Amino acid sequence: VIGKRCILAGAVGVADHVTICDDVHLTGMAMVTGSIDQPGMYSSGTGLLPTAEWRKAAVRFRQLDDLAKRIKALERSLK
Incomplete structure (x- = not known):
C-alpha cells in the first residue's frame, strides 16, 4: 500500500x-x-560494485556515524 x-x-x-x-x-x-x-x-x-566489495561497504556505511564520533572524541583527547 x-x-x-x-x-x-x-x-x-x-x-x-x-x-x-x-x-x-x-x-x-x-x-x-x-x-x-x-x-x-x-x-x-550505491554505485555498482562487485558483490563481495558491496557487502563490506554496506556494513561500513552503517558504522560511519559511530566511527566519526569516536574519531572526534580521540581528537579532543589529544588536545
Whole structure:
C-alpha cells in the first residue's frame, strides 16, 4: 500500500507486502524492504560494485556515524 502524496523517483524498488505512509518521498534508486510509518524523504542505493566489495561497504556505511564520533572524541583527547 502506498500512501497519499508519495513520490517515488526513478528506479525505486518496493518489496512485497509493505506499507508506505502518506507524504513519503523516495529518491532515485531507493530500495524499500520494509514498511515506512514516518513521513519524510528516504534514500538508498550505491554505485555498482562487485558483490563481495558491496557487502563490506554496506556494513561500513552503517558504522560511519559511530566511527566519526569516536574519531572526534580521540581528537579532543589529544588536545
